[in-house]
Amino acid sequence: MSKSTPIPVKAVGVSFEVVSALQQLGVAGVGELATHLETPKSTIHDHLRTLEELELVVNDNGRYRIGTKFLEFGGYARQRMKIYEVARPEIVKLAERTGEHANLMIEEHGQGVFLFKSEGTDAVQLDTYNGYRVPLQTTAMGKAILAHLPEERVRAVLDCHGMPQITDTTITSETELFEELEQIRKQGYARDREERVRGMRCVGAPVLKDGTVLGAISVSGPKSRMQGQRFDTEIPNHVLRTANVIEVNMAYA
Amino acid sequence: MSKSTPIPVKAVGVSFEVVSALQQLGVAGVGELATHLETPKSTIHDHLRTLEELELVVNDNGRYRIGTKFLEFGGYARQRMKIYEVARPEIVKLAERTGEHANLMIEEHGQGVFLFKSEGTDAVQLDTYNGYRVPLQTTAMGKAILAHLPEERVRAVLDCHGMPQITDTTITSETELFEELEQIRKQGYARDREERVRGMRCVGAPVLKDGTVLGAISVSGPKSRMQGQRFDTEIPNHVLRTANVIEVNMAYA
């Protein structure tokens, strides 16, 4: 989890930075990437040629962008995950029943990774996409996951990634977080009150197996619809029921 | 499209091969990858450490697998595609209306890439996943795309990727293919009669803009349900109507 270790194969790291830069810039030319990464044009060009040959980036006459080969590797990795296979159809049903977005998240390298989402009929466009990463403590799903990790791992995660303030309700105090995690364990589900995106609220529940957490699911929607009775009992019940179904199906698989 | 050119940055190619091997093997250890790639253990180990540091692969105490970082890059690339944004909700509706799988494909590097699928209520499990690549001429969507590419590009694609026989109905003759493409242009949509997967049939239509093809959509299902009136007119009408909606919405965006 540290970034102090120099990686064995530097060139791969450079290519990785090029792709990461493309992720920030969307599309970019050689020169633009060179200045952005403070690396000579020719070096960037070498890497882009390589990545293009491997179909990892696409070249629209001089304008480069990330290719769909990443989607292939990533899609394959996701396909192989049991929790994805089991949860996916239940997530779809959950979105249909609530009319809101329903999501699946797992933890990887101390971050929350959105694995799948199903868009409810009433749902607004979200900023997340498959593979999108967020600090765990900023989402209901992430908090549901943290609540069921050993305390030392929670502290390690916080040490590694910090507790950045995203909105004005983001939890930035460690003691406050641990109190909330305790409460989440008691009531079985977690809430997110605009802690990552203003105007969005979320209800999340963990997916457990033999006491260890495999991931979490959630329903998210605009504050206007996520309040009162619906936010307090209706949505949580839907989420908990779905989580339970997934847990049962995981046990059989 | 050729693979004769030696790539500028060899090390990136090696890492790429490691990841590709992981895609074939699912999970594997250092030794296993070393023998599979006929490369010294230590070299593989170096690359795995690098890839792990970059969160591109995950290490479950000695067993390596592809990480979700690929999903992030790929998900980002997909998110940025206008055709994905526009087509996605229509694909979902198409799946609901027909009860079968509905799909979105684009062409990249002469191959067909599955960009998105929505699973109908009656749908059986598919072998495809996001980013999955297939030879264009083996699917209805691919043929719909080929039908609207310039003939020299079609020939270039066939030269580069060949016409492998996948099932006993796969098209392997160039003249036969060109005849079918002509027919597809006339009737506006394409059919797949178990040409890639035994027992599966498919109806696909292109998404066009100013005469150039942006991608294709399809409905696919088991032969038992994809026949007679339903296969001949009902499904094609749904597909064509959806393709038209997408084209109109693309024009506005």
Next chain:
DNA sequence: CCAGGGCGTCCGACGATACCGGACAGGGGC
């Protein structure tokens, strides 16, 4: 309990090669 073989991991030296400065070609706009 110990020997053996398999594993993942580490180390260090040599030589291939990635990096980068600089030169070139093409195209769009004053």
Next chain:
DNA sequence: GCCCCTGTCCGGTATCGTCGGACGCCCTGG
């Protein structure tokens, strides 16, 4: 037509990726 700013190409040198070999671990079977 000129200029500037693209993307592209080339070749030398110092770097760093490669690979043989050794280590320590775990599991298995004697």
